[in-house]
Amino acid sequence: MTFETYWFTSLGNDIWHQTKWFTDFFGSFEGSAKGVAAFDSWTAEKGNGSGSPIWESASNQSTNAGANSWYIEDGSYLRLQRISLSYDLADRLLQKLKLTGVSIGLSANNIWTLTKYSGLDPAVGGDADTTFGIDVGNYPVTPSYLINIGLGF
Numbered sequence: 001m002t003f004e005t006y007w008f009t010s011l012g013n014d015i016w017h018q019t020k021w022f023t024d025f026f027g028s029f030e031g032s033a034k035g036v037a038a039f040d041s042w043t044a045e046k047g048n049g050s051g052s053p054i055w056e057s058a059s060n061q062s063t064n065a066g067a068n069s070w071y072i073e074d075g076s077y078l079r080l081q082r083i084s085l086s087y088d089l090a091d092r093l094l095q096k097l098k099l100t101g102v103s104i105g106l107s108a109n110n111i112w113t114l115t116k117y118s119g120l121d122p123a124v125g126g127d128a129d130t131t132f133g134i135d136v137g138n139y140p141v142t143p144s145y146l147i148n149i150g151l152g153f
Contacts, residue, residue, distance in 0.1 A: 001085070001086070001087050001088075002084075002085070002086045002087075002088075002105075003084070003085050004082070004083070004084045004085075005080065005082065005083045005084075006080075006081045006082040006083075007078065007079065007080055007081065008078075008079050008081045009076075009077065009078045009079070010075065010076060010077055010122070010123070011076045012076060013074075013075040013076065013133065014072050014073065014074065014075055014133065015072070015073050015074075015075035015117060015119065015122060015124055015133055015134070015135050016071050016072060016133060016134045016135065017071050017072070017073050017117075017118065017119050017135050018071065018134055018135055018136045018137075019119060019135055019136065019137040020070065020071055021071075022137070024052060024070075040052055041053060052070055053068060053070050073116075073117050073118060073119070074116055074117065075115075075117055075122045075124070075133070076115065076116070076117075076122070077113055077114060077115035077117065077122040077123070078113070078114045078115070079110065079112065079113045079114075079123070080110075080111055080112040080113075081109060081110060082107065082108070082109050083107065083108050083111065084105060084106070084107035084108075085105060085106050085107070086103050086104065086105030086106075086107075086148065087103065087104050087105065088101065088102070088103045089101075089102040089103070089104070099151060099152055099153060100152035100153060101150065101151070101152030102149075102150065102151055102152070103148070103149070103150040104147075104148070104149055104150075105147070105148040105149075105150075106145075106146070106147060106148070107145075107146045107148060108143065108144070108145050108146070109143065109144045109145075109146075110141045110142065110143045110144065111143045119135045120135075120137070120138075120139070120140040121135075121138070121139075121140030121141060123140075123141060124138065125138070
């Protein structure tokens with residue numbers, strides 16, 4: 001019997017969470033969302049205890065027209081990339097089946113991620129040196145589950 005795991009971690013990286021531009025502030029285009037962050041935005045009564053910058057119904061520096069620290073989040077994470085369990089059948093059973101080897105196994109990939117990042121996936125990539133670490137809403141890695149059967153003749 002064989003048991004294997006593969007873990008991956010990324011520590012200390014920041015992510016520019018660009019998708020908040022579409023979901024949390026006054027939009028630059030018709031039909032953009034106004035998320036829960038608008039209800040928790042800065043007001044004179046809340047002061048610095050608010051969860052997000054001031055929400056205004058205009059494009060300006062405090063909403064979506066300028067870069068600010070609201071978009072930056074800790075991108076550290078720990079991910080269970082692979083877990084696998086396999087079993088090799090006994091030799092005496094193999095002789096009866098006229099086989100040199102049989103193994104049966106189960107494996108799963110990308111099934112668990114521990115992070116404080118609020119986006120879909122902290123493992124954001126990019127297509128050029130200037131886009132690494134910028135989350136523009138790419139699809140996250142998907143889990144996969146496999147049944148493995150190996151036969152030797």
